[in-house]
Amino acid sequence: MAMPPNRLDELSRAFGPHLNLAPPGGWEANPEPDKLVKTHCCFCGQQCGIQLKVKDNQVIGFEPWEDFPFNQGKLCPKGVKRYLQGNHPDRLKHALMRTEQGFAEVEPEPALDRVVDEIQSIQGRYGKDAFAVLSGVSLTNEKSYLAGKFARLGLQTKNLDYNGRLCMVSAGAGNKKAFGIDRAANSWADIEGAEVIWVTGANVAECAPITTDYIWRARDRGAKLIVCDPRITPLARTADLMLPLKPGSDCALTNGILHLLHKWDLIDWEFVNQHTSGFEETLEAVKDCTPEWTSNLTGLPIAAIEQAARMWGEAKTSFLLHARGIEHQSKGVENVSSCINMVLATGRIGKPNCGYATITGQGNGQGGREHGHKCDQLPGNRDIENPEHRKYICEVWGCTDEELPRKGLTAQEIMNAIHAGEIKGLLCLCFNPLVSLPDTEFTREALSKLEFFVVLDFFLSETAQHADVVLPAALHEEDDGTSTSTEGRVIRIRKAVDPPGDARPDWEILVDIASRLGRGKYFDHFTSPEAIFNELRVASKGGTADYFGITYAKIEQNMGVFWPCPDLDHPGTPRLFEDKVFFTPDKKAHFVPTVWRPPMEVVDAEYPVWLTTGRTVFHYLSGTQTRRIGFLVEQCPHPYLEIHPRLAELHGIAEGDAVEITSRRGALVLPAKVVRTIRPDTVFIPYHWPGALSANRLTARHLDPVSKIPEYKVSAVRIQKTTPDRFSPELAELQRMAFEARTNQPVLPEQVY
């Protein structure tokens, strides 16, 4: 039984979210820092360099790190205010245990004893795989690697997966099919020299803000920008070509482009013939994808489709960027493949100013998906079902093949199995599935069925409210390690301060649990993050994601090292495929035919409006961190419904009106934000909030059959104007918090709203 032990208002009084409005000691204190610590922002895959100001073991502010090559001092608002997640009133400093009266603070030892007893009890009764691990890729490479090893050899369960399953797995699968390797093909430097930049399903300005400047630098040199998105995002406002396609029609568009490239003979035949395979089958798959067909499916004018094909086809250099917009679909992998097909057909990869990349979303979304953090993967991006790969990792880990579990369930499948009563216990770190998984009420039901649930976190997330035991973990700035940016650059995360109270880095907690489970021989040598990294280096050696030649010292000397880096003398690999040799068995790049099919859910008479979800620039993922930072809450306190005035008018909806949005899963009431920048047949909700305000109350558990990513970006809903009394108390509380952030006054005067 894992329902929250208290009423929600009692929980939020004790654990927040409260706002951190000012640095330690208040604005007037303004002390001189003891030191500046060069590290990186924790709030997205770009991993911008930043210097944290530290005084008396507290982070008191930041200073731009202008020498770091990727961002050269630039930061988005999350980076600017990231330091306020420390010294936070909501911070968990002691272990919590559920009691009849609510969460009680307990000493670390009894909390760990309880966790180990429960794991042993559940595994004794139901088998090893009945205890699962859900992890996340805001963790460093070291912790991600350890989470994989901990689940397999510590808990001896096959059921480990991670929140990258909600993020980069479609891109990863598409990249592995085409290139045999899962990494951006280029460093971002190649964006600047490209003649055409194709951005699809990526709200660059809000989700990867620093990339905006790379694109503008290219435009300063004459580059043309094409943006495909159901919404005119801030970057799209001035794009040379804006294609507001229908949600879920992405690969209809890219198939249509490939059709025209072939029809107009804008194909690099030399590259295609010498370095690729599968082109004939792929052409066959798009032979009927005429501009008329494409226009019918996407809702785009034929002239715009032809112009896009012309611009892309005739360019000498180009860079294609995509992100969750095309990947968060039940055909996410096919959408990725169809983008790669466009790149391969023009041969514009593996040379200067010619590139292709997914924009990784989470902090360590790249590194965290490479070293055995996934249910089907072993370190070095090896395959857990490949006998040779298993043999190598068994040698590195000193275990037998029988000891190493096989492939387990993916993240949503783990939640489904919990709901079905097949998985009884769960250890969750760096993951807030109650906000981030689709179909919120299903997730809540599932969590309530767990016999035992332990969470490692630094704040009491909405998911952690359901835990039996919560172990306080360390923030990003409280531990050393490495992460890997969206470019594939391995960088150093530096410890700035010690964790408060009994809080400890996740790796120390996992090592302790493993030791208590009698599995210490695999873990006791991990006495520092660097010790874990050095084993990761060996474990990744010979895999596609080869880190063997990367050391902490080398990263520091070079401002990061791009993997693959197979030996200590190797300089790293900013641009892949320069020799036109790919990482596939036949060393060729593979075209993958993509036959268009509709999304799992389509609009109909009952649910006639498309819903798509996404981020805002002011928040990160499920908001556990950013919903606690005053400035960010002030800018964007609560979710809203973006709706075009034509659709709004049909329903009599005006700006600010209460609108009930209903899908087959659930409903919520949000204020309308009437904007002309979205397709009239589509509405948008940002997803960073929990409970009554969670966009994922509406989304479905439809998964891509290969990547198992949920289809967050395409749902069918109906909308209805309602009365303001239907707004949830949570919305009123967030409006109060926005007022507090703006005025430093906690009580909202009546007349303000």
Next chain:
Amino acid sequence: MVGDDFGFYIDPQRCIGCRACVGACAECGTHKGRPMIHLDEIDRLVSTQTTPTVCMHCEDPICAQVCPSDAIKRSEDGVVHSSQKPRCIGCQNCELSCPFGVPIVFSGLEQMMKCDLCYDRTSEGHKPMCATVCPSQALLFVPKHQISAMRQNQPLNEFTIGTLKVRTRTALMVPDPGLPLHLDAALLMVGGGF
């Protein structure tokens, strides 16, 4: 002294509305939690267009002209500073008269404060904080001779406001006429989107 050869350029066309400039400005030790930058959403119904306003640093600043206590000074390097605390009477003449809407008289402080081009940073060879962090470089601080090579649009630093002619140290980048402006998704779709 701020190097005379450095110019500050504001390009609203690039602004993504992220308010990193506002948040970073508020971190400054001299005005402690109070941002000096205004970031305006123009009309969200119509567009995602936002625009940052930092001080334009007029050659003959109107705020200083109308100040009854002579509290507002422009240094030789062309930087117009916050009011001098001992002189400022908090009358708000500057706030009301500035054609760009820059100065703020903070209640409690009873003093006008405004963007001083991060004098503490720029006088030591750094960029102003907002231009350092701005993700899209809509706020740009570079040597003046580089601007024409860096950007396709042109800087403008002479404004006629009513009958008043104003020349400023900071320049606005004129929108690039070569770029389209997409405002209404319905107009880019077959049949207006339904």
